[in-house]
Amino acid sequence: MNDFWKEFPIIQQQLNETCELIKHQVKIRNKEIEAALIELTYSGGKLLRPAFFFLFAQIGDEQKQDHKQLIKIAASIEILHMATLIHDDIIDDSPLRRGAVTLQSRYGKDIAVYTGDLLFTEFFELLAETMNGSDFLHTNASAMKRLLLGELDQMHTRYKKDMTISDYLRSINGKTAELFSLSCLEGAHFGHACAEVQRLAKRIGRHIGIAFQVYDDILDYTADVKTLKKPVLEDLAQGVYTLPLIFAMQKAPERFAVYLEKGATITDVQAAETAKLVHELDGVNDAKTFAKRVTEKALDDIKKLPECLGKEQLTLLTEMLLQRSY
Template identity: 40%
Template sequence: MEMIHSMWNEYPFLKQELSAIRQLMLDSVEMEDEDIHQAIVTMLQQGGKMIRPAYLTLFANWTNNGNQQQVRAVAAALELLHVATLLHDDVIDEADMRRGEETLNTRYGNRVAIYAGDFVLTSCYQLLSTHLSDLEGITLPTNGMARVVEGELAQMRNRYRYDLGLQEYLKRIEGKTAQLFMVSCYMGAKLGQMDDALRAKKIGQQIGMAFQILDDILDYQVTPQEFGKPVLEDVVQGIYTAPLIYTLEKESHKMIPLLEKKQVISEQERVLLRKLVHDSGGLQKAQQLAQQYTKQALSQIDRLPESDMKATLTQLTKQLLERTM
């Protein structure tokens, strides 16, 4: 199986580094239980794009002052942190599929999946404590993880709350998704001894926001086969995202009766809801919101000092945030 996504073929340096990072991740999750170990390995190999490690790597190599072994270890640790959150998310969401494959909780049960996520999380902090000597390097991912958990808790607390607007949604995804982008970019800049690490952190926040909004848009555009997981599952779970929130502003009288069905909303009603989102312009407004964050990120990238990495950072960000799929 090809370990690195094909999108990296046009970025040879990143492909090489991400291959090394992925191998380090695999080496870090060795365990005695062969079945669970293989399930974790399969998840690590089954198509994640490793976007956060790529951004960390770019910033860490901005000045050529970074320790490459240390950079790879921190990138691997932060991606393991991301994987641990996915394993736990799948349990909470009762998800059957992830990236087109059966989830670990479906295959082995919730208890095993939770312990597997805990094990991956432990592997993350083992890597950080082994390769970082400064306290900030340990506390940043810890604080980032706390914000991720806060975002997840807010999402659970506000399930089926169609009265909450766009600002609550943005606050939620800033914690749930943008935090790990922020930490990755900031840690990369610090490891590479960049003077403008705070700008890198801001770029990470903007990229993370745009990334999640685009991911939420895809839920209304593609089939489950294309997306690798069930579409409109967030609606069933009571998690309302930008396209739906914008549609509610115009079509609340049509949307609310559908949303009040909660988990018993039928397939036919899902199709109707999806059509309302398309016809109301909700997708276009969400796309414009993502574009705002994308433009902000690209503007901040332009202000960074010159580096061999700058053109790659700009190209990757445009490719990632101007995607249709």
């Protein structure tokens, strides 16, 4: 666990327990894979989704809560996230994830495919333990499906020269916002918050997820390898055309045509020139403005939540996360 959570001691403690449970859950007879999974769990991911889950649980009714159940559900969320990360890295052929060598580049795609699959089963097992008989079983199945459809959408629109904002939003709504939304909703629901809080939680999570992804995509155009812990302009080179590029392209499509028609054969120099053009045409600033507006929608909804420590911390976290270093 990193020190991102030092100002949130309750959450930090709950996230530690979640990690411990994940570590226990991924114990299998193949020790190599077990070690890789434990490393992934502890390798500096912020565990944001479980954190939002616990913050919303805090807004609920502590008297009615089942602590062990909450930890298990938080673990199920992070495990689903880990599974999709591992499979994404196969698609992207990413060498690095969270600053560490990815599972597929260390062990090969074969192990990565099955390890991701194994995590899907762990996810499923935890749900069978915590919500058998609840409608949330359906909710989880649908969320997992939308998540995957979002990934497929992203793959389907790779190198799409006329990529639109609506293509982009559809993809990130599935691949990122869905799980943030589920995390918040499940926190509120299994934390025994009232129906109105649950309704808000779902929407807050969706907005946080969208803003988070937009900021993450902005980083591809602004950060350097050292701070981001992953290669920069990777999305662009891999044909994942994100919001800064789309905004800029809409202003002068003809200036981008020469670069985008290169598709996967774009060189580092050409990618750098494309990025320069994105900045010049205010693509990054426009994307920031967009993310800021979405963040404000989330903060407005957060204001409507009942007063409590959870609400304060949720406000703080959302501001920290979505207003960091830009």
